Amino acid sequence: MNTTFLPSPDIMQSSLRSCLPDFTFVQWLSQINSTNIFLLQAAKDTQQESVRPALIGAHYQTSGKGRLGRKWTNEAGGTLMFSCAYDVFLPDNKLPMLAPVAGIVACEELRKTVGERFADRLMMKWPNDIQYQEAKLSGLLVETVRPSLSRQNENHRVVVVGMGMNLAHAKALSITLGRRVADWTSVLQDMYQDNQEVNVSIAVLVARIAKAWQKAFSLYEQEGFAPFVQRHTVLDALAGKQIDVWSEDKFVTQGIARGLNDHAHLLLEMSNGQYLPLMTGDITVRPHE
16 A cells, blocks of 8 residues: 555645644544545534534545535545635535536646656546546535535525545556546656655655645635636646537537636537536536547
């Protein structure tokens, strides 16, 4: 088992608390059922008021989950897994756009870590998967709930963002899952002869992503998705590609991906030249084979 990248839970927790002085709750455990579930349940607790911004991570999740109800496959020490909770004030129709915002921001922070020379190898596949050279490196799950206590107004929501990133064992995962998977070890091996300096900074990377999400959600509250359209263009893994659209494992349609509009909808150019906007939700987009 490769645990080089992930220090002990105590060290992770101590480092994160130092890096995130403005977060009111920071915890890192050896094991948990699901970091997303923990923060969602805290927000819905009617007996004890939860505090935010909050972050919880774990070396292992017994019931980790991904998009569309999928189970997140993880191995203790081999996967980076954490979730953050923030207060946002948005109507229901503005909540789905938080998923692409979270993906854009996480990809940007990973690019900053690898530097300009290798940044363009990291891309975001809408709505929020992060790829390294077209192999999945990280997935995000964004969920929202109304807080049970201290709700400030009708639009008060708690957004919980969970991130899982493979740290090692990409080859084995690729075989198990039947699709290309990347890991952070391989990313760094492509760039560094000696990655020891990078190994000890995983907590710093988590903290940077957590703070960037907070800043981005605040910007989205104030200005909508428009400021993120161009930021997504730089990261777009689907740009100009023929893609298939699936829903509940059934083929729906196909077309050419043409970026996102101001509502974070993926624009699909159809064979007749018209554009079909795809909303985040119970759909999957895959490059056409």
